[in-house]
Every structure is written in structure tokens, then in C-alpha cells.
Amino acid sequence: MRQSQLFGKTLREDPKDEISANARLLERGGFVAKEMAGIYSFLPLGLRVLGKVANIIRDELNEKLGAREILMPALHPIENYVKTGRDKIDILFHTELASGGHLVLGQSHEEIVVPLAKRFISSYHDLPLGLYQIQTKFRNEPRAKSGLLRGREFIMKDLYSFHATEDDLEKYYEKAKDAYKNIFARLGIGDITFLTFASGGTFSRYSHEFQTITDAGEDTIYFCENCLIAVNDEIIGEQPYCAKCKAPSEKLLKKRAIEVGNIFPLKTRYADAFDLTYTDETGVLKPVIMGCYGIGLSRVMGAIVEVHHDEKGILWPETVAPFNVHLVEIPGKNKADIVKKTAEKFYEELLAKNIEVLYDDRADKTPGEKFADADLIGIPLRVVVSEKTLEKKGVEVKKRGEKEARIVSEKEMLKMLEK
Amino acid sequence: MRQSQLFGKTLREDPKDEISANARLLERGGFVAKEMAGIYSFLPLGLRVLGKVANIIRDELNEKLGAREILMPALHPIENYVKTGRDKIDILFHTELASGGHLVLGQSHEEIVVPLAKRFISSYHDLPLGLYQIQTKFRNEPRAKSGLLRGREFIMKDLYSFHATEDDLEKYYEKAKDAYKNIFARLGIGDITFLTFASGGTFSRYSHEFQTITDAGEDTIYFCENCLIAVNDEIIGEQPYCAKCKAPSEKLLKKRAIEVGNIFPLKTRYADAFDLTYTDETGVLKPVIMGCYGIGLSRVMGAIVEVHHDEKGILWPETVAPFNVHLVEIPGKNKADIVKKTAEKFYEELLAKNIEVLYDDRADKTPGEKFADADLIGIPLRVVVSEKTLEKKGVEVKKRGEKEARIVSEKEMLKMLEK
Numbered sequence: 118m119r120q121s122q123l124f125g126k127t128l129r130e131d132p133k134d135e136i137s138a139n140a141r142l143l144e145r146g147g148f149v150a151k152e153m154a155g156i157y158s159f160l161p162l163g164l165r166v167l168g169k170v171a172n173i174i175r176d177e178l179n180e181k182l183g184a185r186e187i188l189m190p191a192l193h194p195i196e197n198y199v200k201t202g203r204d205k206i207d208i209l210f211h212t213e214l215a216s217g218g219h220l221v222l223g224q225s226h227e228e229i230v231v232p233l234a235k236r237f238i239s240s241y242h243d244l245p246l247g248l249y250q251i252q253t254k255f256r257n258e259p260r261a262k263s264g265l266l267r268g269r270e271f272i273m274k275d276l277y278s279f280h281a282t283e284d285d286l287e288k289y290y291e292k293a294k295d296a297y298k299n300i301f302a303r304l305g306i307g308d309i310t311f312l313t314f315a316s317g318g319t320f321s322r323y324s325h326e327f328q329t330i331t332d333a334g335e336d337t338i339y340f341c342e343n344c345l346i347a348v349n350d351e352i353i354g355e356q357p358y359c360a361k362c363k364a365p366s367e368k369l370l371k372k373r374a375i376e377v378g379n380i381f382p383l384k385t386r387y388a389d390a391f392d393l394t395y396t397d398e399t400g401v402l403k404p405v406i407m408g409c410y411g412i413g414l415s416r417v418m419g420a421i422v423e424v425h426h427d428e429k430g431i432l433w434p435e436t437v438a439p440f441n442v443h444l445v446e447i448p449g450k451n452k453a454d455i456v457k458k459t460a461e462k463f464y465e466e467l468l469a470k471n472i473e474v475l476y477d478d479r480a481d482k483t484p485g486e487k488f489a490d491a492d493l494i495g496i497p498l499r500v501v502v503s504e505k506t507l508e509k510k511g512v513e514v515k516k517r518g519e520k521e522a523r524i525v526s527e528k529e530m531l532k533m534l535e536k
Numbered sequence: 537m538r539q540s541q542l543f544g545k546t547l548r549e550d551p552k553d554e555i556s557a558n559a560r561l562l563e564r565g566g567f568v569a570k571e572m573a574g575i576y577s578f579l580p581l582g583l584r585v586l587g588k589v590a591n592i593i594r595d596e597l598n599e600k601l602g603a604r605e606i607l608m609p610a611l612h613p614i615e616n617y618v619k620t621g622r623d624k625i626d627i628l629f630h631t632e633l634a635s636g637g638h639l640v641l642g643q644s645h646e647e648i649v650v651p652l653a654k655r656f657i658s659s660y661h662d663l664p665l666g667l668y669q670i671q672t673k674f675r676n677e678p679r680a681k682s683g684l685l686r687g688r689e690f691i692m693k694d695l696y697s698f699h700a701t702e703d704d705l706e707k708y709y710e711k712a713k714d715a716y717k718n719i720f721a722r723l724g725i726g727d728i729t730f731l732t733f734a735s736g737g738t739f740s741r742y743s744h745e746f747q748t749i750t751d752a753g754e755d756t757i758y759f760c761e762n763c764l765i766a767v768n769d770e771i772i773g774e775q776p777y778c779a780k781c782k783a784p785s786e787k788l789l790k791k792r793a794i795e796v797g798n799i800f801p802l803k804t805r806y807a808d809a810f811d812l813t814y815t816d817e818t819g820v821l822k823p824v825i826m827g828c829y830g831i832g833l834s835r836v837m838g839a840i841v842e843v844h845h846d847e848k849g850i851l852w853p854e855t856v857a858p859f860n861v862h863l864v865e866i867p868g869k870n871k872a873d874i875v876k877k878t879a880e881k882f883y884e885e886l887l888a889k890n891i892e893v894l895y896d897d898r899a900d901k902t903p904g905e906k907f908a909d910a911d912l913i914g915i916p917l918r919v920v921v922s923e924k925t926l927e928k929k930g931v932e933v934k935k936r937g938e939k940e941a942r943i944v945s946e947k948e949m950l951k952m953l954e955k
Contacts, residue, residue: 124604124667126656150652152609153637158652159607167607185543188578188586190571190689191610191672192629210611212631212641214688215676218572222631222641233569233577237545242900248543253610253672257634269633270609481661 118161118440119464120477120490123147125160127490137333138426139419140264146431146493148439155261155269157415162494165439167272170414171251173303173436174274181296182289184247184276189229191253195219197228201390208256222255227383227409230277231391238405240396241281245289249276251414263335265419266375276410281395286382286406293410297327297378304417305434306424310377313338314360315349317381323352324381328374333423336376339369347374375420383407431495432517440475441534442467443496447484447503460502463512463527472534492517500530537580537859538883539896539909542566544579546909556752557845558838559683565850565912567858574680574688576834581913584858586691589833590670592722592855593693600715601708603666603695608648610672614638616647620809627675641674646802646828649696650810657824659815660700664708668695670833682754684838685794695829700814705801705825712829716746716797723836724853725843729796732757733779734768736800742771743800747793752842755795758788766793794839802826850914851936859894861886861953862915866903866922879921882931882946891953911936919949 125147132144132151143149148163159167178184192212198204198221210222223229230248237243254273261269278293280286294312301310306329313328328338328347337350341359348356348369357366385404388394393405418437425432433439444467446460460476467474475496477487484503491499501513501522512530515522525533544566551563551570562568567582578586597603611631617623617640629641642648649667656662673692680688697712699705713731720729725748732747747757747766756769760778767775767788776785804823807813812824837856844851852858863886865879879895886893894915896906903922910918920932920941931949934941944952 122602122604124606124656124665150655152648152652153611153613156609156611158609158648161604161606164605164607183541185541185580186583187543187580188583190575190577192572192575192674192689194572207634210631210639212629215626215678220629229571229577233571236569237543246543255611259634270611 118475120475121479123161123475125150125162127493135264137263137266137419137423139266139333139422142422142426142431142493143264143419146495149265153261153269155258155267155271157265157268157270162439163418166418166433166437167414169437169439170304170417171274174251174300174412174414177296177300177303178247178249178274178276181299182247182276182292184249184278186250187233187248188250188252189223189226189233191223191255192220193223193228195221197232197391201228201387203228208258210255210257223252224254224256225409225411226250226252226275227277227387231387231393231407234277234279234405235391235393238279238393238395241398244279244281244395244405245285246279247276247289248279249274249410263333263419265415266333266335266423268413268415271416272414274412274414278408278410279393280406280408281397281403283384283406286384286408290380290382290408293380293408294325297380297410297412300412301327301329301377303436304421305436306377306417306421309424311338311340311345311347313347313349313374313376314352314356315379316351324379326376326380327378329377329420329424330372330374331420331423332373334372334374334376336374338372338374339366340372341369347372375416375423377417377420378410378412380410381408383409426495429489430493433495433497435497438495438497440473440496442472442474442498442500443477443491443494444474445477445487445491445499445501447487447501448480449504452504452507455507456502456504459507463500463502467534470531470534498533537894539894540898542580542894544569544581546912554683556682556685556838556842558685558752558841561841561845561850561912562683562838565914568684572688574677574686574690576684576687576689581858582837585837585852585856586833588856588858589723589836590693593670593719593831593833596715596719596722597666597668597693597695600718601666601695601697601711603668603697605669606667607669607671608642608645608652610642610674611639612642612647614640616651616810620647620806622647627677629674629676642671643673643675644828644830645669645671645694646696646806650806650812650826653696653698653824654810654812657698657812657814660817663698663700663814663824664704665698666695666708667698668693668829682752682838684834685752685754685842687832687834690835691833693831693833697827697829698812699825699827700816700822702803702825705803705827709799709801709827712799712827713744716799716829716831719831720746720748720796722855723840724855725796725836725840728843730757730759730764730766732766732768732793732795733771733775734798735770743798745795745799746797748796748839748843749791749793750839750842751792753791753793753795755793757791757793758785759791760788766791794835794842796836796839797829797831799829800827802828845914848908849912852914852916854916857914857916859892859915861891861893861917861919862896862910862913863893864896864906864910864918864920866906866920867899868923871923871926874926875921875923878926882919882921886953889950889954917952 338347344361763780
């Protein structure tokens with residue numbers, strides 16, 4: 118895409134009142150625009166990142182868990198929440214139908230997915246079943262803050278699994294853990310994201326979170342360096358040791374972290390509320406056993422920025438970068454026409470090879486502004502075409518993390534992009 | 537995909553209280569599940585169709601109009617609606633922030649997109665600009681009905697264009713008309729969808745709708761057979777003639793139709809409300825001139841079913857069908873193993889060729905049930921593997937609209953799918 122045609126200008130200054138790196142850099146880079154606290158618009162660059170995050174998640178859930186994607190509504194009847202006892206939880210947004218009827222906005226979808234699954238599950242033949250969606254969630258947070266980390270309206274993947282036995286849930290649960298590990302690895306935060314034992318709320322002793330270690334996190338975890346797992350601060354009183362090697366909490370590292378995913382064994386809590394049962398091999402009616410598995414896509418996008426940035430801007434992992442390469446044209450004074458023509462030629466060639474390229478063809482920007490924008494936007498590879506590169510019969514390449522640029526041949530540049 | 541693994545069983549009976557074909561067939565076919573009147577979940581088959589509709593729209597808007605995709609939120613501050621005078625319109629859903637603040641759910645996005653564009657538009661250099669999203673809309677309809685045709689929560693593409701001059705808006709508006717014609721043609725309803733002159737509401741004399749002629753429609757139009765355009769019943773009093781050839785209303789055909797798209801010249805109505813201006817070539821500050829352009833994706837999906845169905849089920853156009861081919865295995869009594877093996881081989885071969893195939897591998901269904909499901913689901917080509925086809929060294933093919941099946945070679949079958 119031509120940068121002259123991109124919607125969403127970069128900003129030189131940090132937005133007012135924002136401290137967190139993701140809020141500052143995503144807005145300055147033209148990825149998002151804040152509408153209200155915790156409510157954002159996604160601009161073209163941000164939407165591209167979000168799409169890549171979504172496709173990595175889809176890929177793992179489809180392939181590794183055989184889960185099936187659906188799309189459920191945001192408007193939920195309050196009656197379903199009365200059944201599960203969640204009608205009084207304070208993060209619900211409430212609204213009313215013109216024709217009469219009290220609705221809430223979905224902050225999670227147990228109250229919809231269980232009655233939905235009930236229409237299609239009757240026998241053990243129908244189990245196990247995994248249903249997920251990537252959809253907008255609404256949470257009436259009293260204090261939305263930290264950019265995309267704690268939103269009032271945000272994009273989430275929620276997966277629900279249905280099983281005949283606890284054993285089967287457990288097997289699926291372990292496979293889901295593996296799928297989650299793959300997802301966070303592919304998102305570029307695998308090496309600092311760890312399975313964390315957390316509270317199970319009212320219906321299960323424990324649940325599991327995936328926590329990404331960063332000082333920007335709102336959560337505190339106790340991390341075991343040997344086992345690469347952690348315990349959430351909220352249960353360290355009950356469980357003052359590593360769940361695996363049993364090392365005491367004093368030996369664990371106290372760290373700030375962002376919860377990027379969570380998985381819950383729901384057991385029969387929601388099945389009971391909606392009388393979701395199946396007939397087993399012997400004809401006996403039994404309650405369906407469930408698990409649920411969430412990942413906040415917009416939150417993950419924020420977490421990636423918290424982890425991968427420097428003072429100049431974002432350093433996107435290749436897998437989620439809005440483009441593979443940032444082609445920057447620096448026309449100069451003497452050979453502007455030839456530089457322009459050469460850059461245009463590269464642009465067409467890269468597109469022809471299906472390489473996603475952002476082409477800085479802007480005529481009204483100085484080289485300094487273009488380089489600052491490239492660092493801010495954070496595409497993994499910057500390729501400059503200028504008088505100098507023409508003379509040296511090559512292009513100037515610099516990976517976003519590197520300090521120094523170097524001249525390479527066109528062929529070598531293409532090789533860097535092919536993998 | 538294996539049909540044994542598909543979520544969403546077909547139903548033999550029409551759902552209760554549903555009259556319209558799209559409500560009956562989409563629910564029976566396992567495309568959608570009704571949650572409340574006007575509120576649906578999309579099951580895997582339905583989500584696939586929706587995705588194909590979305591991609592056709594994206595393709596035309598990106599390529600033909602150079603429009604840029606963004607994603608705006610559903611939660612809107614009421615203050616913005618006070619500015620445009622739309623805070624009292626009766627189809628709004630209202631809600632409140634826990635921290636205080638009156639919000640409404642987006643039924644359209646002028647109140648968000650104009651302030652957003654204002655942050656980035658300052659000079660004539662920034663114009664024209666086209667921004668669109670594919671997003672969930674909420675309308676508090678007193679009587680939601682007719683399946684996906686009139687929803688309370690539905691998926692819509694809304695495009696907003698920004699211009700320096702009325703001339704430029706007019707040019708873009710004509711290009712948008714062409715893009716819409718292409719979209720409806722590619723969606724398989726081009727030959728019965730016509731540009732229709734309609735009321736412009738409070739801020740413009742006229743607007744334009746795209747109306748698909750079908751008895752299931754809620755609107756009445758007067759259609760000119762010569763010019764292939766129409767006049768909406770709501771303005772036939774003011775304009776009792778064809779807009780092009782001026783034929784009087786008595787010569788026009790009175791038809792029922794579904795509004796599948798609409799385009800509005802907004803002029804400066806919303807720009808004025810938010811003081812959206814630009815500086816022209818001479819340094820003079822002027823209001824930005826706007827147009828808006830909607831297509832209801834879920835409604836279009838319903839309209840396609842209304843137009844393309846028979847008593848047995850849906851006949852999807854190839855461009856939006858959930859799969860290209862429905863491979864049906866009929867094991868029979870004597871050679872069940874070989875039939876199964878052959879069908880599995882075809883399935884793998886089709887997948888390897890990137891042909892989207894639904895493979896009816898279900899062991900617990902009779903041939904009659906499988907054929908009935910194939911007709912109901914409405915994939916354009918049915919391919920049967922059975923004892924008979926093994927004997928004849930071929931496969932049995934039947935296009936969804938055809939009465940008779942015939943045996944062809946595997947090679948010939950592949951040829952039917954390659955195009």
C-alpha cells in the first residue's frame with residue numbers, strides 16, 4: 118500500500134493523559150484512535166495487525182483442536198443470566214428492547230453458547246464439541262485504562278468445549294494449553310508468556326492464565342524459573358509454592374504481568390443452569406461437562422507493543438507486523454526522477470511476489486520524518502531507495518531492531534523477505 | 537470439511553412461526569440459529585457465506601473506489617447524537633457507563649466517523665477520502681421479522697466518503713453506483729437488483745436504493761422495464777414517473793422488493809454538526825462534503841435465499857456458496873469399504889486442489905437423508921460416490937438446479953469445478 122494513501126497520520130507528540138506504551142505508540146503510529154476511555158477505533162494499520170492475530174488463533178484452534186468457528190450476537194436476554202446467577206455482576210451493560218424486554222451486552226457467551234449447543238447435542242455421539250468465535254465484547258469497567266489492555270469494548274476469541282466425561286475435558290484442556298502455547302509463540306511473546314495458576318472463581322478451585330511478563334502488567338505473579346510456570350498473586354496465600362516442583366514462594370520471582378489468555382474448567386456449572394445433558398452409551402442421561410478458553414485479541418495486540426518497543430516506536434514480530442517491508446523513497450535533489458522510478462519498480466516487484474509492502478511515496482515529508490515514521494510504525498524491515506543507493510547499485514536495508522543500515526543488492530533484499 | 541464434524545444439524549421441519557423462506561431455510565439448513573426475533577447466531581455454514589459476501593464487497597470497494605477499511609466501536613456517546621439531532625430517533629438502544637455517561641449502540645456511524653475523520657482531514661490534499669467498515673449494527677426495531685431481512689443486530693458494511701466539492705462527491709457517487717452494481721452482480725442477484733429513487737430524508741431531496749425484486753420484499757417499487765431503474769413507492773407521489781425516460785407511473789411495473797443497499801448524498805449535514813472543514817487551494821476554510829453508502833451483509837444473505845430457493849432448499853450462487861462441491865458417499869451393502877475409500881481419496885484430491893468441499897461422510901444417515909440435506913444446504917454441485925458409480929468407473933454429478941444426475945469420469949468432474 119502507498120503511504121500517501123494510508124488513512125491515519127502518525128503523530129509527533131504522545132496523546133494527552135496516556136502513560137502506557139501501547140496507548141501512546143498505537144495511537145501515535147496511526148494504528149488506533151481513542152474514542153472514549155477503553156473504546157477505540159481500529160485504523161487500517163491496526164486492523165491489519167488484528168487480522169493477523171486472528172488468523173494465527175484460527176489456525177491453531179481449527180488445526181490443533183478441531184474447533185469450529187461461529188458468530189454469536191452481542192445482545193443477550195437477561196433471563197439467561199438469571200438462570201446462571203450472573204445477572205447482578207457489575208460489569209454488565211444493560212439495555213431495553215423497544216417492544217419490552219431487558220437485555221445485556223455480551224461480556225462472555227456462556228449464557229448464549231450453552232442454550233445453542235443444547236439444540237444440537239443429544240447423544241455421546243455429539244461430543245466432544247469445541248465452538249469458538251472472534252467477536253466484540255462489552256465490559257462496563259469503572260476505570261478503563263492502559264490503552265488496549267483494559268477495554269470497555271474489545272475483541273475477543275472465546276472458545277467453549279463440551280464433553281461427556283471429566284477425563285475427556287482434561288485431555289482437551291491439555292491440548293488447549295498446547296494450542297495456546299503455540300499461539301503465543303507465533304505472536305512473538307512465547308518466551309515471556311507463562312502458564313499461571315489462578316483462582317477458579319465460584320465454581321472451580323483453580324483456573325489457568327497465560328501471563329506475559331512485563332512491567333506494564335496489572336497483575337502480579339510468582340514465577341518459577343525452573344518450571345517456567347507461575348502462580349497468580351491472588352492465590353499465593355492458598356498455594357505458596359510452584360505447582361510443579363513445589364518450590365516455596367520465597368524462591369519464586371515476583372513479576373508484573375499481563376493476562377493475555379485464560380482457560381477454565383467450567384465442569385457442569387453452566388450445563389446445569391440450562392439442563393444441557395446427553396445420553397451416554399448405556400442410555401443414561403448425564404450432564405455435559407464444559408471448559409472455556411479466552412484470548413483478548415486487542416489486549417494481545419497491546420501486550421505485544423508493551424513487550425516489543427523502544428523509545429522510537431514499535432518493533433512488530435514478523436508474524437503480526439502490518440506489512441513485511443517498509444519501502445522508503447528518499448528522492449534527493451539531483452536524481453529525484455530516477456529514485457522515484459526505481460522505488461516504484463521495487464514496489465511493483467514486491468507486490469508481484471505477494472510480499473506485503475508499505476511504500477512511503479509521500480512527496481511532502483523530509484527524510485528525517487520518513488525515518489522517524491518507519492521506526493514508529495515498526496515494520497520489521499526498512500528498505501531505502503535514494504541517490505546513494507542508486508550510486509551503489511543496491512538498496513539500503515535495516516531491520517527495525519538494528520542500529521546501522523547497510524547497502525545490499527536487490528537480490529539479497531528479496532532473499533531477506535523470502536521465508 | 538467432513539459433514540460428520542460440521543456443527544449445525546439440518547432440521548426436517550420448518551421452525552415454528554417462520555413464514556419467510558430465508559428464515560425457514562437458513563435455520564433448517566444449519567446456517568443460522570435464532571436467538572430472539574431479529575437476533576441470530578451464525579453457525580459454521582452461515583459464517584462461510586457471510587465471509588464470502590464480505591470479501592466480494594471488500595474487493596470492489598478497495599479496488600474500484602480506493603476505500604480503506606477501518607473498524608469503529610458499537611458504543612457511542614449520546615453527546616455526538618445531540619450534535620446531529622439524532623439523539624431522539626426511536627431505533628436507538630440506550631445504555632449507561634458504570635462511571636456515568638449515556639451511551640447508545642451504533643445503528644450507523646456518522647456520529648463516530650465524522651469526528652474521527654476530523655482528526656486527520658485539514659487540507660484539500662487529504663480529500664477525497666473513503667472509509668468503510670464491516671461491523672455489527674444495532675437497531676431497536678419494534679417488530680423484527682422475516683429472518684435476516686429485518687434484524688435488531690445485524691452485520692453491515694457502511695462506507696463514508698469525504699470531498700472538497702459537490703462535483704467530486706458526484707463523481708465518487710457515480711463510481712459507488714457502479715461498484716454496487718458489480719457487487720450485486722457478483723452476489724448472484726444482479727439481474728433482479730435495480731437502482732431505485734427514494735426519499736432523501738431530512739437533508740437531501742432524494743437518495744438511491746438498490747432494490748432486489750422478490751415477492752418476499754417489504755418495499756414496493758415502480759420499475760421501468762426500459763431503463764432498468766425504479767421509483768420507491770414512498771416518493772411516487774412526488775415523482776410519478778421514471779427518472780430517466782420519464783414514463784408515467786401507470787407504465788411502470790409495481791413490484792415487491794428488498795432494499796439490499798442504499799446510497800445517500802449527505803452533503804454538509806454531518807460535517808456542519810462537527811465543524812468538519814478543510815483549507816482549499818487558496819487558503820479558504822470550507823465545509824467537507826460527504827456521501828454514505830450501506831449494504832446489509834446479513835440482509836443480503838437473506839435476500840439471496842429469498843431469490844434462489846425451491847421447495848427442497850437453497851440454490852446458492854457459486855460466488856457465495858459455503859462450499860464449491862458437496863461430495864456424498866453412499867456406501868451401500870456390498871462394497872461399503874471400497875466406496876468409502878474412493879470417496880476419501882476424492883476428498884483428499886479436491887482439498888489438494890484447493891477446492892472447497894463438504895464431504896458427507898456420515899455413517900448414520902440414509903441415502904435419502906443425505907440427498908435431502910444436499911438439496912437443503914444448496915451447494916452448487918453434488919458429487920455422489922456409490923456402488924453404482926464404482927461399477928461405471930465414474931462419479932455421479934448433479935448441479936443443484938438440475939433434475940437428473942449423470943455419471944461422468946473423475947476428470948470431467950474436476951473440469952466442472954475448475955474455473
